[in-house]
Amino acid sequence: MREDVRQDLASIWSSALELIEEGDFLGLKELSNHTIHNSSIYHDEFSITAAVVVYSLAKIAQRGIMNVKRVCSLITKLLSALSKPDEDEYRKAQTAVLDYISNADKKFTRHVDDVLHQAKVKKGWKVYDHGLSLGTSAALLGISEWDLMNYVGNTTTTESMPVRTDVRSRLSYVRGLFT
Secondary structure: OOOHHHHHHHHHHHHHHHHHHHHHHHHHHHHHHHHHHHHHHHHHOOOOOHHHHHHHHHHHHHOOOOOOOHHHHHHHHHHHHOOOOOHHHHHHHHHHHHHHHHHHHHHHHHHHHHHHHHHHHHHHHHHHHOOOOOHHHHHHHHOOOHHHHHHHHOOOOHHHHOOOOOOHHHHHHHHHHHH
């Protein structure tokens, strides 16, 4: 694992721990977007998974099915693995958090699996929005290109960008990109 990614992950998990203890679940969603930067530059699987996990934790917390004490314990293990740094131990700790999310409540297991999938799709769109190809974004998150295309096709964020119809303003804009 790259040193800068390891440090960023340690910062993310420390922040996540603090936000969970404070009950700031909206902050967790915002934190998940922070990890997209590293994944779009380095194609880093750990950052992608962290974004999905943090987002999923926020969703299950909003639904009232999170055991805060257990989640804090799991995040502490992630931080411990990052401090060594031991990639295998980190991977095991990450798997334990994913398992917790999948098994958060037996009644909601199907719903939680859907939340995990939706989190991957939404984070895939963020990676795609950072300039990676749709195929690369889907592969990084382990989702199908069809799922990501469906989400991207229904997203209107890029459509709200100002359209330059005047030729002079378009040329000026393009020239500005190269200076």
